[in-house]
Amino acid sequence: MTETTGTFVVTHAESESAVVRDVETAQVHTLASNPGLEVHDVLEATVAPDPPLEVTWQVVEVDDRRSIDVVDSDLEPTQLEKELAADAEVGDLIQEERAGTGEIHVFRVPEDEVEAAAQDVLDDEETVARAARLEAVRVEVRRSPEDGVLSVRYLPD
Numbered sequence: 001m002t003e004t005t006g007t008f009v010v011t012h013a014e015s016e017s018a019v020v021r022d023v024e025t026a027q028v029h030t031l032a033s034n035p036g037l038e039v040h041d042v043l044e045a046t047v048a049p050d051p052p053l054e055v056t057w058q059v060v061e062v063d064d065r066r067s068i069d070v071v072d073s074d075l076e077p078t079q080l081e082k083e084l085a086a087d088a089e090v091g092d093l094i095q096e097e098r099a100g101t102g103e104i105h106v107f108r109v110p111e112d113e114v115e116a117a118a119q120d121v122l123d124d125e126e127t128v129a130r131a132a133r134l135e136a137v138r139v140e141v142r143r144s145p146e147d148g149v150l151s152v153r154y155l156p157d
Helices: 079-086 111-123 125-133
Strands: 004-013 018-022 028-031 041-049 057-067 069-072 093-097 103-108 138-144 149-155
Touching (some): 004 028, 041 125, 069 111, 079 093, 079 103, 111 138, 111 149, 125 149
Parallel strands (some): 069 138
Antiparallel strands (some): 004 018, 018 028, 041 057
């Protein structure tokens, strides 16, 4: 195996080791040591396999490091987000670019499933990986059960 350079999200962290996942390829790398990483940290880095067995990896170089906050907001989706969802079928996903950087994802969800859907998004590792790909540092989950609307806002710093 050879060195790999990319964007990695930390999916598991202990004092002695950590697990990172490449946000583009989904390749998982178990690090033999933890250089101070925490879950939801995002690294623009190079990792290399540890000799001789090359079972574990080490961080060789870090070009950038940031943390992504995933927030369960008590705010409702914006009027625009509700309007986007109004024309959608249940189960549809509408992706809208934000002015500047980031994205907004709006889901049309059955009214009685909005809370469960919001919790799924909050717990899903892919939410953080998507934020890393979009160069976001904050993910804000908003919902309106009475409208059957769930919005996920990927926000820049």
